[in-house]
Amino acid sequence: MNIRDLNVFFAVVETKHLTKASKLLYMTPQGISKVIKNLENECDCELFIRTSSGMELSECGKCFFEYAQKAKSDYHNMRNEMLRIKQKEHGVVDLLSAFGILRLVTPECLLDFKRRYPEIDFYHRECPDKQVERWFLSGEGNVAFSLAPCDEKLYDVSELASFPVKLLVNKKHPLSKKSSVLIQDLEGEPLYIESREFKIHDMIVDKCREAGFEPNIMFETSGFSLCHKMVRENKGISVTVDFVSDDMGHEDMALIPFSDGIYEWKICMLTRKNEVIGNGVDIFQRHVKEWLDKIQIGSITR
Structure with missing residues (x-):
């Protein structure tokens, strides 16, 4: 075993x-x-x-x-102790990232980090938000990208960026004519959404239940591309954020903001509380923040 x-x-x-x-x-x-x-x-x-x-x-x-x-x-204690030894000898970055976040941070950010710091061992894995936090809590990785809310009793949390979650509809759909929508507008609509392993799923389902109805979820998926495809074919609606939709292309679709509350996709960088992060992770955190600042001011194109 x-x-x-x-x-x-x-x-x-x-x-x-x-x-x-x-x-x-x-x-x-x-x-x-x-x-x-x-x-x-x-x-x-x-x-x-x-x-x-x-x-x-x-x-x-x-x-x-x-x-x-x-x-x-015992296994995870051993892994953590060996990681601490390696971090003393030379830098190690073992990144766990929720799906979608590297679209924003960009693969070029990671490639530039590896080019600038070849002495630091770098590894990364992607998986759904909740899986990231299960792995991270169990001792996997030494830095993580996930989505709020994150347990600040367990992690040191740095907010990297925040985007409004919006309704994605085909331009032929009646909801596309609205300048903003309410969660109540989703009632009865065929909804394609990311699975329960993603926090955006919980956000939308919880909002619907607070409004007094169960969302009409047609399909749950581990990748937004299927949601995008179904909306493009006008088979249902979905939810997303601007930069993801921009990457997918949405000429025949509309992004409509919600006007009845806070719908937020907030990206956070996590390290564990009371754990020595090591020089490699410290350098990586600063590199990511500087990279995103450059994207923000336009000196780097995402």
């Missing part, structure tokens, strides 16, 4: 279902089942009891769970 196998085990414990765990980890249910079966074969016992309400830990499973928690904690 390895640490990834343990993460699969913990996901099944949390969700009590293979399908729900597969969505959480972006694996197939068959892949999840295979990992659990391999763990059970290795331990020579059943870890779960299959019931009508889901998968419950067996007595052996409860014992395994206790030791697995300690093993995971």
Whole structure:
């Protein structure tokens, strides 16, 4: 077994279902089942009891769970200690980024950083907002790009930029004639939106429920390009921010601001509280902020 196998085990414990765990980890249910079966074969016992309400830990499973928690904690403590050693020897930046943020920061920012600081080891991974924060909380990475709100009890948070979330509609849609919209205008409309792993999903769903209705979500996706395609074909509506829509192209679509509250896509850079970030991360943070300042004043074109 390895640490990834343990993460699969913990996901099944949390969700009590293979399908729900597969969505959480972006694996197939068959892949999840295979990992659990391999763990059970290795331990020579059943870890779960299959019931009508889901998968419950067996007595052996409860014992395994206790030791697995300690093993995971020890693993991350070891990783963090080794990272601190590497940071003392030479800089390391291990960036976790929520999807979409590198559209704003730009890949050129990262390439310029690597060119200017070749002595600093640089790694980066992209995934949905909530996955970034789960990984970061578990000890993965040493700096992260995510979206507000972020838990300031856990992280030192630097706000990088903020953009209004707007309604995206085809210009043939009646809502495109409005200069602004209310969340109530979404009621009954076929909505294409990013999945529950993205904070923008929670924002819109929560706003709809506060207004007294459930949004008519046609499809949840891990990439905005599908939402954009559906709106372009006038099959529904979506929500986005200006710079993402600009990158996708929207000649036959309209972006309409909301006028009934704050709808904000706020980008933050995170480090963990009470953790020595090291010289590499400190240099990287300053580099990113300076790069965005140059974009803001127009000396760099995004």
